[in-house]
Amino acid sequence: MTPRAAHQLFALARDPAVSEHLQWKAHESVDDSLEYIHDARALWQRGRAWLPGIFDHAREQLVGCTGISSIDRANRRAEAGTWIGVPFQGHGYNLESKAALATFAFEHLELARVEFLTRCDNPRSLAAMRKLPGIREEGMLAERIWRDGVGHDAVQFALLASEFDPATWPAVTVDRASVS
Numbered sequence: 376m377t378p379r380a381a382h383q384l385f386a387l388a389r390d391p392a393v394s395e396h397l398q399w400k401a402h403e404s405v406d407d408s409l410e411y412i413h414d415a416r417a418l419w420q421r422g423r424a425w426l427p428g429i430f431d432h433a434r435e436q437l438v439g440c441t442g443i444s445s446i447d448r449a450n451r452r453a454e455a456g457t458w459i460g461v462p463f464q465g466h467g468y469n470l471e472s473k474a475a476l477a478t479f480a481f482e483h484l485e486l487a488r489v490e491f492l493t494r495c496d497n498p499r500s501l502a503a504m505r506k507l508p509g510i511r512e513e514g515m516l517a518e519r520i521w522r523d524g525v526g527h528d529a530v531q532f533a534l535l536a537s538e539f540d541p542a543t544w545p546a547v548t549v550d551r552a553s554v555s
């Protein structure tokens with residue numbers, strides 16, 4: 376994402392329904408969105424995270440965000456997360472973006488394992504996770520996600536490079552120039 380996307384990001388991230396179950400608060404101004412974009416780019420430059428936007432190019436529209444953070448090179452693992460703006464949920468962007476994320480994690484970052492945490496009180500996300508090809512459901516972690524002073528139980532999911540079969544996912548094309 377570049378700062379050009381800040382207004383579209385703000386239009387989606389200002390809705391509290393999007394981040395209700397996540398670890399960040401609804402954006403209050405375009406400056407919050409710009410700060411996210413700057414932080415995401417800085418983390419990528421330091422090799423710490425990859426936090427791209429999800430764009431529908433035909434509509435010239437940012438529809439959500441995805442990404443890989445807590446990259447642990449020694450153990451070839453990282454944590455992943457996605458959110459889709461409310462007007463764009465239920466249109467298939469989640470599966471498409473997870474396909475891109477898995478391809479990037481396994482083929483470009485050469486990770487062996489990508490983990491996803493979903494709060495137990497987020498049925499829509501649990502349903503979306505359980506639909507992913509080859510997803511492993513590894514169990515419930517008690518009080519794993521804290522928000523506003525409350526600890527929430529979460530289900531841990533994982534994708535493994537050794538089990539990743541691109542034929543079972545939407546096709547992905549990587550533009551090498553844009554990820555170097």
Ligand SMILES: CC(C)(COP(=O)(O)OP(=O)(O)OC[C@H]1O[C@@H](n2cnc3c(N)ncnc32)[C@H](O)[C@@H]1OP(=O)(O)O)[C@@H](O)C(=O)NCCC(=O)NCCS
Nearest residue numbers: 393396457458459464465466469492493498499500502503
């Ligand atoms: C989770 C999220 C990324 C999924 O994307 P999406 O576009 O909504 O995903 P889909 O609509 O393809 O899949 C959601 C599934 O949940 C089902 N679903 C929809 N609303 C639901 C609800 N209130 N309760 C339970 N299941 C629900 C859908 O029917 C669908 O399953 P189906 O295809 O078998 O019918 C998106 O909803 C989102 O961004 N939510 C807010 C942020 C978030 O929670 N992110 C995940 C953090 S772990």
